[in-house]
Amino acid sequence: MPVNLSPEAVAAQQRYMEANSIEEQIKTLREYIAAIPKHKGTENLLYNLKKRLSKLLFEQEKRIEKAKKGRSSVISPFSIRKEGAGQVVIIGGTNSGKSSLLSTLTNVETEIADYPFTTQLPVIGMMKYEDILVQLIELPAIFEHMNVKSGNGRQILSAIRNSDAVVILIDLAQEPISQMNLILSELETANIRLNVPRMPVQITKTGQGGIVVIFQGTRIESNRRDIVELLKDRKIHNAVVKISDDCSREDVLDALNANIANKKAIIVANKGELKGSKNNYRLLTKNYSSIFRILGISIHKKIGYLSLSEEIFKQLEVIRIYTKEQGKDPSPKPVVLSSGSVVEDLAERLHNKFLDGFKYARIMRPNPPHMEKKYTILQVGMNYKLEDCDIVQFYI
Ligand SMILES: Nc1nc2c(ncn2[C@@H]2O[C@H](COP(=O)(O)OP(=O)(O)OP(=O)(O)O)[C@@H](O)[C@H]2O)c(=O)[nH]1
Ligand SMILES: [Mg+2]
Structure with a gap:
């Protein structure tokens, strides 16, 4: 459906079309986006324009990086490799x-x-x-x-x-x-x-662990692939993305483009x-x-x-998970995951065989000290939310 744009939006679009440098394109595209009202009929247009903005911003970042590298081949003491749980x-x-x-x-x-x-x-x-x-x-x-x-x-x-x-x-x-x-x-x-307290989307780049998408609330599975794709477009391969339940693909793009760190x-x-x-x-x-x-x-x-x-x-908002094999003690060293992670996130971190052949997982969850039984035993599926100090055994 064609979208009727206001004269301001048309003028902004014109300025964007005529922009030459990347900086100018970014500036005019931002103005163009701001001039478009938000409703159902403009959803696709806005999404596509924001995607274009995301690409331009990435291009600009890449150029700046390249210019920096050209100046010096020494790694900055301020860029510190992450170690430990955080x-x-x-x-x-x-x-x-x-x-x-x-x-x-x-x-x-x-x-x-x-x-x-x-x-x-x-x-x-x-x-x-x-x-x-x-x-x-x-x-x-x-x-x-x-x-x-x-x-x-x-x-x-x-x-x-x-x-x-x-x-x-x-x-x-x-x-x-x-x-x-x-x-x-x-x-x-x-x-x-x-x-x-609650940003619709929070993206934290990490040094490792792939892209982890955490839905804080109900888990909206269908969005996951879109989000991973958007980040990969920006060459972001390791990040934790926290999403509140009512959040669209466009919100993810907004978060990427605004570059706000929380x-x-x-x-x-x-x-x-x-x-x-x-x-x-x-x-x-x-x-x-x-x-x-x-x-x-x-x-x-x-x-x-x-x-x-x-x-x-x-x-750090992380949880420690101890994995266990049949008939053996739990591993002494925990796997550290972002809090909110589910069984699937653990499987992804460990090995493909747990994802592909997954039947169920058995969780031993420590009880508070005053309880008679040391653990609560749970049999759960892929979407089950893990808690700090859970002991998890996969059945495949
Ligand atoms: N009275 C008092 N002095 C303290 C305390 N902790 C640190 N100091 C003193 O505060 C001064 C500065 O301490 P540093 O640890 O070097 O402070 P910093 O923040 O690292 O300082 P810069 O690296 O110079 O920015 C030193 O003289 C410390 O001995 C404290 O609990 N009480
Ligand atoms: Mg100091």
């Missing part, structure tokens, strides 16, 4: 105690000093949480206008964008609201949001033993406790950080 960055103002926290949680030895900007490059450590390891990275301090100034600001932002979760470290010896304002506004300039984050407020820190802690909770979980600590007095590794692990 990658968490520690960010904050200078002297807030980022290096001190990293050393406390990981035993990495790094320079701790009371002068500003001691840490200039990322420092990596592995934090143990129960039977898994989480990668913790101290990033150099956040500063004003880091997205435009020379120096390593842009690389710091890009490392945050690539992480799985964020620990914001606040110095309670200083006024906390201005620290938070600085951090949040710097992240905003780089399109990084923290703890946005990270889970907690605030850790340090130097809690110092004078004035209580007041600052109160100020911080008053303003931010509805968005962030806030943990008050003192590294010097060793107060408050016992549950920290657990809280950090929780931000």
